[in-house]
Amino acid sequence: MDIYNPFSILNTFAKKRFGDYWFETGTPTFLVELMKGCGYNLKKLMREYATADSLNGLETFRKNPVPILYQSGYLTIKDYDSRFKTYILGFPNKEVEDGFMEFLLPSYTGMDNSEATFGIMNFVKDIESGDTDAFMKRLTTFFADTPYELARDLELHYQNVMFILFKMLGFYTQAEYHTSDGRIDMVVKTPDYIYVMEFKLDGTAEEAMRQIESKDYALPFECDGRKLVKVGVNFSYEKRNVERWIVK
Structure with a gap:
């Protein structure tokens, strides 16, 4: 399931061009510093696994940035493994993915x-x-x-x-x-x-x-x-x- 953000769609029609409009409403500086601080492997952003309890709890966010990434909208639920009761997370759409990567590069280099x-x-x-x-x-x-x-x-x-x-x-x-x-x-x-x-x-x-x-x-x-x-x-x-x- 992909997410189509009304804010982005309205801006696209108004400005007659595609852009990272949702991403421009706020920068994830805190999230990036959190991922760097806890040694997060960025490749997991493409296919992250989480339980319902972990997504709802923020008490361990300094060791695991996934709940905050999910609750702030940078990751969304892409699938569900009913056997293991595990959610599979990923970027909600290409706009968020592109904008996040562009923000990560200067932060990591x-x-x-x-x-x-x-x-x-x-x-x-x-x-x-x-x-x-x-x-x-x-x-x-x-x-x-x-x-x-x-x-x-x-x-x-x-x-x-x-x-x-x-x-x-x-x-x-x-x-x-x-x-x-x-x-x-x-x-x-x-x-x-x-x-x-x-x-x-x-x-x-x-x-x-x-x-x-x-x-x-x-x-x-x-x-x-x-x-x-x-x-x-x-x-x-x-x-x-x-x-x-x-x-x-």
Whole structure:
């Protein structure tokens, strides 16, 4: 079930253009600081699970931001598992999702709003033109500019920033994102290119590339017709940044 907000619809007709009208009525600064403070994995925003009791109670919000995200309208009920009496939550509509991601990026990177907007634009231009090295150099600068205090849990920080980045790239391209312990893998599709990316934390770029090839991550796209680009990347805990990447 998607939610269509009357405030947004009325503004759309009045101004004759789509916009984040509901989101503009208030900024979720408190919620973002809460998620950062309790170490929330942002990927869970796409499919969060909760019981009725947890949604109605705010007493544990400093450890779990989900009840406040739900009660403030940033998450809504998308489905219900009657067997386990569990609600499945997600963003109510694309307006809320887009606006929330745009707000999260400067909050998690220390960039201001204009820098974040132009940064995403340049990332999109890099991958659409096939300039993988420019994309990776931009990503390295992206992490280098992140304040030290924002990256105390380095692996979760990398996962959260990459999730926001690739969600926002997904507004302009097709981007899929998966994570597990010590690694992140992504597939990004543009009109002319398909990128298969593997990210390691304190491994090597060679290990990342070997995993792409040994697991045949690129195999489903070999007959697609678009140019296939494989990228193996290693993040260094010591450097707190991208250490090396390989492109094939």
